[in-house]
Structures are given as structure tokens and as C-alpha cells.
Amino acid sequence: MRRRLLLVGGVTLAGCAAAAPMQPGGDTRGARLVAAYPDHLAAVEGDTLVWRDGARMPIGASQPARDFETMLRSATIADQLRQYYVTGPMRGAPPRDHSPGRLRNAAFFERMYGDCRRGETARHLRPVTWMPRTRPQVLLVTTVNDVATRLERVIASLEALPDRFKGYLVPAAGTFACRAVADTGMPSIHAYGAAIDVAVRQSDYWIWSRARGEIPYRNRIPFEIVEPFEAERFIWGGKWYHYDTMHFEYRPELFV
Template sequence: MLAMKPRISIVFVVLLAAIPLSAAQGGDGVDQADAKAALLEAYPGLFTISGNTVTWSDGATMVWDDGKARTAEELIKSPDIEDMFHYVYPTASAGDLIPDVDFDPGRIRNEAFFKKLYGASAAAVGHHLTTVKWLPKLGKYPVRITSLFGVDARLSKISNALQEMPADMSRFGLKPGGGFNWRVIAGTDQLSVHSFGAAFDINVGYSDYWFWNKPDDKGRIPFKNRIPLSIVTLFERQGFIWGGRWYHYDTMHFEYRPELLLYKEKQG
């Protein structure tokens, strides 16, 4: 277990206000038009969405919304595609936040959808993997990452920007936890986004993870973070979301999810 270092900051609780439903919103509050537009814009040319059907360029089809109401736990275990937009991801511009209980924007992933994007096996994903030289001026940290959607080039841009920052900032990128790793998420049977080469962990020595902390006397997981939001901003500009915005937080973790950033932009 990593030693925890205290972090002094002003924090604000994420307030999830009830939003009146319109005809364009599903029963879970997802803005259907904006969610579909965000997904199409994030991965152009791969599929179309008509009504409740996602049709891939090879003719395969998937259900957009199966109409099932899900608990927070079920959203993680068995979401449909629409469920991925259940929570609106708050960007770094919102400042320091303590996520509300079970507020996990980005942890909801339809596995079948991601297998169509990146490959349904380690071998299939491997056809698109390449090596990014992470922080080449500061050390030798080769990272295996997918080249699909320019993820490798995007990570290189983040690396270039981070290594030019002062040492008290660039240190958060040293000794990264890695990129591609075909594996399930600990304690589950669900594939990690690392399996698709679309996730990256920065310096593990400065990371905090929800499972390492005992719940408080009210049963709530205490939030901890040491990753500066200026670094989070670098990743978000390239289409990555941050695990530090989750109630079940993983502050070293970034994954390529442009659809969630586009949806946030459309929602204002």
C-alpha cells in the first residue's frame, strides 16, 4: 500500500441537482440528442445511430437504450450504450471537487461497444498498439498505447507539454504506471480500458485509490487526491477524462473518452 500524503486544498461537494426532463431526455435524464451527437462526433465514420439502433459500418447492430432502470452498481456491471452518459463528467475547469456518492462519470462502459472500437481480444488490440516515449527528456518511459483515433499522438502531445513544465509539476508524470494491459478491473469480471490501449496511469507514487481507504463512520469513502488540476487539463484537451472525478476514484488514471467531454460541452 502506498503511503498517503496530506493534501491541503479548498474542496467543493459536487451537487447533482434534479434536472426537469424534456421530451428529448430519457427517464434517467440523459439528453438523447446530445448524447448521440457526442458519440458520433467522437468516433466519426464508424457507425450510425437511428432511433434505438447503433449500426456499425460492417453491418453489426447494437441497442442504444434497452429501457432498463439500473442501480448504481448495475450501471457499472451491465450498462447499455446510452447509460455511459448517465453522469455528466465535470472538467478540471470546475475546480477541486469531492464527488458525490456513486457519482462515477466514465466508469460506466459498455464493453461490447469498446470491443468494436478497439478489438475483442488482446491479439486484435495488439494490431494497433505502438510505443510512445513518455517524458523523453526526463527519463526513459516507453508506454504501449493504441494508435486508433490518434491516441498515441495525443499522449505524445501531453508528454511534450508536461516535460516542459517546472519540475514541481513534471514530477507527477515520472515513473508512470503504464498503458496497454489486457486485464479485468480488480474485483470484477469487466475489462479495464487498459485492455484496449486507451488508458494511461501517471506517477503511481502520487496516486490515490478509493480501495486503499476505509469508509468513514457514515460509510462514505473519504476522497483523496494529489494530482494538480493543471495536469488534468493537459489530458482533457486531448480527449482523456480523469479518474479523480469519480466517487470510486483512481487519481493516477486517465482514459480516452472524448464522447464524455463532448457531451459535457453540449450540456454547458
Template structure:
């Protein structure tokens, strides 16, 4: 277990303490100190959608609320299938791969549907077209406008576009696609038009490399994606699927909450 996983454990304990404070003092004017650290990261990452925190709930711009921590203890596998908002902070996104840790693959479907759209049509209606690497690729793809994901991806694209030597790694095979994650009933982040797959000819996916393996099996890791490309995506709030035990090295997904939270934890 690496240092960040240990740090996550202590933050979990800290979160429990903060929950006690919140339940004793449940006011909308909760000070920053009484807001769990991961809720602070969400507020910082998605200020257009999430505008407050009170009574153990996130407050959205439309005035609606969502429970942050439902208090249910779930196994890792259960969290991949269903989780509350707080569960998304259980594994800290970091630049190394830890056995059976997939930080970012724990996704609270309720939160993503609330922010980005709950049907294919709703998501489609909130997308804008970006031109992916205008000079070296020049193809157009839809990306969600909510939380300025489209603008952030265009910034990634503009920076990558200065590197024709990376063209093979930058071929885009898709962004928005209303589908489940292969081999599961879970909604893919591609449903919300917040993810992009690139460089399929240079990439590795755990299911392709470990035929017949299930999520509970020990698997072999492979990667050919360039770290320089990963760094540029992270700079604009996108996490990389290559840091998952169940790796997906073509996959990048807009999750600034996890990057902000990691930086908070690191101090």
C-alpha cells in the same frame, strides 16, 4: 445533487422523447435533431468508428450496428457491471466529486470491444508505441491507434514534457494491461490500451485509502494530483479518475465522448 446531475435527469427525459420520435421515423437519414444528444457526442468523438445513427442503433464503419438504448432500467451498481451504450451518459463528467457518482466508470463493454479489440491479441495488434515525456521521462508505452488515441496521448506527453518540475507526478506505471478492475469482474479500460496511470507515488486510490470498504460504503476522498496536469489531459480527450467518488487519481482514460457531452449539456 449538483446542477449537472439535475441537467442529466432532464436530458434523460428529453432522450425518452427523442426515442419516441425515432421509433416513429426510423430512417437512416435521421436528422441531427432526432439523434439523442449523447449519440451525437459519440459520433463527434469517434468518427472513424461510429459513422451513423438509425433505428435506435449506432452504425459502425464496417456497416454493423449496436443498439443504443435497450430500454432496461438499471441501478448505478448494475450499470457498473453491465450497461448499454446510452447508460454511459447517465452520469455527466464534471470537475467536482458527487456522492456515489463515478462518471466514466459506467462503460459499455460491447462498445469498447467493438472499437478497440475484443481480445488481448486484437488490442495488442492495434497499438503503437509512444514515447512518454521524451525529455524528462523518456520511456516507451503501447497505446491504441484506433480513434488516434496514441496521437492524442503523444500530444499530452509533449505538453507535459515542458514541466520538469512535475517529474514525480509524470512517472508512468502502465498503459495496456489485459485485466479486470481490482475487486470486480469488470474489464479495465487498460485492456483496450486507452488508459494511462501516472505518478503512483503521488496518487490516491479509494480502495487503498479506505481499507475493507465496498462500493456502497461512504468513503473519504484524498487527492494530490495537480489540476494543471488534469487540464492538459482533458484538452486532448482524456478524463481523470480523480473526479470519481471511487477515486483513482493516477488514472487517465481516453473518453472524448464524455467531455463533448458535458460541453453540450453545459451549452
């Protein structure tokens, strides 16, 4: 959805249990992160992530899990890898605080895609025509990590679906937007041009439920829509406890 442009603050939520433990083992995690972003990352050395340009970042692997709401606002690179994304049709609602992809280390993504507030992200954006045979709509998507080309392959698969699926997709609610996530105040992947929201009409978003305490899960998006995105390593917000069923973002490091 098009959340408000909000760069500070946000709604404070009720306290939550700690996230699930990391899985699988530490060495595999680091190797998987480097393999997921080969244009940018060179190696993991101990608790340091080494970038191809020589930059070094702390991973934070020795830090124990904190409560989920705290990690949402200050995720380390290790936190970002705590919850893996499982492909395929869902078997029931996501467990409490299982929202693979919501934990994001802001410095990591800003270094990779640029800071939109300084105009750095805009230099990497190019137009992509969303659903050209159904209802053409030009959207700006980053070329970093070939995200724009990957999305075009997703679009080709979505266009091949029967017409009954098209209503979930058009018009898209947007891609690039220099904004923060509504409840955390942290940069959204939309701020990097590496996310897309499909049509709002048949989507569900946890904030709309106005639930207090436990959030009742809701989704109307069929898996046929999700599958082509997963094939190109976009995660789906419909697999989050804090669900956002119109939302897809490129997060190859989370696939196992």
C-alpha cells in the same frame, strides 16, 4: 495502478443509489457519441447504434437507470452516457456514485479496440515515449482513434510544465494491460491500450482507503497535470467518487 489480472468476479460493494439522470436530451446524446468516434460510428437510428461497417448495436435508451453497482457490471450504451465529464478544476469531492466514465459498455469498446484476450488489441498498439526529456519510458498505446498521437500531444504539454510537477508523472505505472477493473471484473480501458496511469507515488485510489460505507475523497494530483489530458479528451479518474487519481483514459463522448 497496475491492478491484478482478473477477468472474472471481483469484490461486491454495498448497494448504491441510482446514477444521476441522463443529461442533456436523448438526441443530443446519440449525436455526440457518433461525433466523438467518427472513424467507427455512422448514425443513431431509433434505439440502434449503426457502425460504419454496417454493424448494429442496441443502445438501451428506454431502460431505466439501475443501481450503480449493477450498471458497472452490465452497462448499456445508454448507461455509458448517463454521467458527463466536466472539465476544469474540481469544486469539492464528487457526489456519491458520480464517476463519469466508469460505466462502460464492454461490447462497444471491444468492437472498437479489439479483444485483448484474442490478441486483437495488440495489432493496434505502437510505442510512445512517455516524458522523453524527464525520464524516457516506452509504453504501448493504441493507434485506434489516434489515441497514441493524442497522448504524444499531452506529453509535449506535460514536459513544458515546471520541474516541480514531474514527480507526479514519472515513472508511469503503465498503459496497455490485458486486465479487468479490480472491483467489477469488467474489462478496463487499459485492456484496449487507451488509458495511462501516471506515477503511483503521489496517487490515491479508493480501494487503498479500505473505507466501509462512504468513501472519503483523496487527491494530491494538481490540476496542471490534468488539464493537458482533458484538452485531448482524456478523462481523469480523480473526478470519480470511486477515485483513481493516477488514471486517465480516452473518452471523447463524455465531454460537453
